Amino acid sequence: MNRDDLFDNINKKSSFLCVGLDTDINRIPSFLLDLEDPIFEFNKRIIDATMDLCVAYKPNIAFYEALGSEGWRSLEKTIDYIPDDIFTIADAKRGDIGNTSALYAKAFLERMNFDSITIAPYMGKDSVTPFLIDGKWVIILALTSNTGSFDFQRIMSKDNKALYQQVLETSSEWGTTENTMYVVGATRAEDLSYIRTIIPDHFLLVPGVGAQGGSLSAVAEAGMNSHCGLLVNSSRGIIYADNSVNFADAAREKAKGLQEDMENLLEHYI
Amino acid sequence: MNRDDLFDNINKKSSFLCVGLDTDINRIPSFLLDLEDPIFEFNKRIIDATMDLCVAYKPNIAFYEALGSEGWRSLEKTIDYIPDDIFTIADAKRGDIGNTSALYAKAFLERMNFDSITIAPYMGKDSVTPFLIDGKWVIILALTSNTGSFDFQRIMSKDNKALYQQVLETSSEWGTTENTMYVVGATRAEDLSYIRTIIPDHFLLVPGVGAQGGSLSAVAEAGMNSHCGLLVNSSRGIIYADNSVNFADAAREKAKGLQEDMENLLEHYI
Numbered sequence: 001m002n003r004d005d006l007f008d009n010i011n012k013k014s015s016f017l018c019v020g021l022d023t024d025i026n027r028i029p030s031f032l033l034d035l036e037d038p039i040f041e042f043n044k045r046i047i048d049a050t051m052d053l054c055v056a057y058k059p060n061i062a063f064y065e066a067l068g069s070e071g072w073r074s075l076e077k078t079i080d081y082i083p084d085d086i087f088t089i090a091d092a093k094r095g096d097i098g099n100t101s102a103l104y105a106k107a108f109l110e111r112m113n114f115d116s117i118t119i120a121p122y123m124g125k126d127s128v129t130p131f132l133i134d135g136k137w138v139i140i141l142a143l144t145s146n147t148g149s150f151d152f153q154r155i156m157s158k159d160n161k162a163l164y165q166q167v168l169e170t171s172s173e174w175g176t177t178e179n180t181m182y183v184v185g186a187t188r189a190e191d192l193s194y195i196r197t198i199i200p201d202h203f204l205l206v207p208g209v210g211a212q213g214g215s216l217s218a219v220a221e222a223g224m225n226s227h228c229g230l231l232v233n234s235s236r237g238i239i240y241a242d243n244s245v246n247f248a249d250a251a252r253e254k255a256k257g258l259q260e261d262m263e264n265l266l267e268h269y270i
Numbered sequence: 271m272n273r274d275d276l277f278d279n280i281n282k283k284s285s286f287l288c289v290g291l292d293t294d295i296n297r298i299p300s301f302l303l304d305l306e307d308p309i310f311e312f313n314k315r316i317i318d319a320t321m322d323l324c325v326a327y328k329p330n331i332a333f334y335e336a337l338g339s340e341g342w343r344s345l346e347k348t349i350d351y352i353p354d355d356i357f358t359i360a361d362a363k364r365g366d367i368g369n370t371s372a373l374y375a376k377a378f379l380e381r382m383n384f385d386s387i388t389i390a391p392y393m394g395k396d397s398v399t400p401f402l403i404d405g406k407w408v409i410i411l412a413l414t415s416n417t418g419s420f421d422f423q424r425i426m427s428k429d430n431k432a433l434y435q436q437v438l439e440t441s442s443e444w445g446t447t448e449n450t451m452y453v454v455g456a457t458r459a460e461d462l463s464y465i466r467t468i469i470p471d472h473f474l475l476v477p478g479v480g481a482q483g484g485s486l487s488a489v490a491e492a493g494m495n496s497h498c499g500l501l502v503n504s505s506r507g508i509i510y511a512d513n514s515v516n517f518a519d520a521a522r523e524k525a526k527g528l529q530e531d532m533e534n535l536l537e538h539y540i
Contacts (some may be wrong), residue, residue: 148394
């Protein structure tokens with residue numbers, strides 16, 4: 001899916017919502033546990049209930065790997081089930097030497113046909129470029145929203161650049177706005193404004209709205225560009241809104257609330 | 271496995287060799303392709319042929335994920351097959367926010383019972399500490415041997431520290447020499463000497479000897495400490511030494527050569 005298609009979807013659905021499929025066997029409604037593949041059955045119902053309200057799904061790969069080869073099968077079934085016109089993100093935080101990154105690219109972007117994958121930049125260019133496959137996207141960690149983001153990402157260099165700024169400046173040369181996005185946490189709107197001075201045109205994947213305390217309107221004010229330029233993720237706030245047989249309806253309600261807020265923000269800023 | 275056990279094994283076998291199981295379906299001998307699980311059958315024969323010569327095995331997880339859920343099953347069978355007294359490393363380069371890292375820890379250190387996992391440090395403390403489980407090890411990327419290591423790892427901070435130095439100093443406070451190791455590439459012995467001034471006692475996992483050009487004796491001279499403190503990895507140089515039905519014997523020959531060099535170095539330096 002290219003940038004124009006993504007922007008078209010955002011306009012069509014009046015939404016820049018990404019639903020995070022952090023599907024935890026210990027948190028899904030118990031009635032699903034009697035089915036053959038409870039993880040997939042949960043995802044299927046969440047997808048059915050939210051697909052008209054969101055433009056992206058983001059399975060967090062750790063939740064599937066924690067279940068071994070069975071979890072991997074649930075992931076394969078989930079990605080096959082997501083409609084082709086919805087952007088898919090393998091939240092995998094991979095990155096290794098070139099030949100190894102090429103195999104991760106094969107696993108996620110070719111074999112499972114995800115549209116994109118999240119990448120940790122520590123190992124540099126040859127760990128990232130193997131993911132730059134035609135029609136696919138890399139989503140590079142820039143400034144994350146966890147407390148550990150203060151350990152290294154904000155270290156100031158001799159020429160007065162924070163590491164995350166250096167990551168943005170250097171890695172934005174490896175690809176284009178058509179194949180590279182960045183993960184930018186929503187915890188501080190002033191960071192987002194600053195980041196927009198470095199990369200005005202790239203799409204940003206923004207976690208941390210809701211459960212982690214970021215404000216959607218502050219994110220839109222600081223981060224939106226003429227192509228929207230934002231995918232805002234919500235995981236737990238949507239998929240675990242309710243734990244009964246009505247969980248999918250409750251998830252839809254939560255997604256609908258976010259979509260309506262997003263509709264207002266799109267009208268206001270674009 | 272604790273540090274003393276690992277050092278005992280190194281002394282017993284006169285070896286600090288780690289065999290990298292970068293098992294590629296396109297490179298293994300063709301006669302194996304007729305078997306039900308060629309990847310596992312290859313690994314089994316490599317393990318049988320080298321287990322008395324090495325102290326660690328390191329499956330590179332990308333090679334298994336590239337094969338989907340079947341690859342994951344081959345990995346599960348491989349880790350189950352490795353004898354308990356040999357240190358196992360999940361070369362996974364993971365790292366995410368706390369609750370997600372905890373699930374990766376569950377996947378590799380609990381469910382599959384690896385002794386250790388490699389971690390990318392970009393997201394900081396809460397992305398690493400969930401892997402510090404009793405009896406297990408984290409192996410944090412410090413200075414890698416790929417060309418991309420020059421992009422960020424060597425950026426100098428305002429107080430004149432390279433990023434990799436800051437990673438060593440900061441992250442070595444999160445754990446101890448009993449549960450934390452570092453990945454340090456072998457391409458420059460002077461880097462290794464410098465790193466030993468920062469972390470004299472930690473074990474280092476050293477890739478890049480052989481195929482990537484590092485010299486074993488230079489690594490030992492610069493990096494060995496009183497507990498040996500080195501696990502030197504060789505992957506392709508051993509496992510793809512030969513492509514015929516005799517591949518396991520050829521792998522043994524290569525591993526034997528490295529073990530004999532290591533025996534001389536251990537006698538010289540310890």
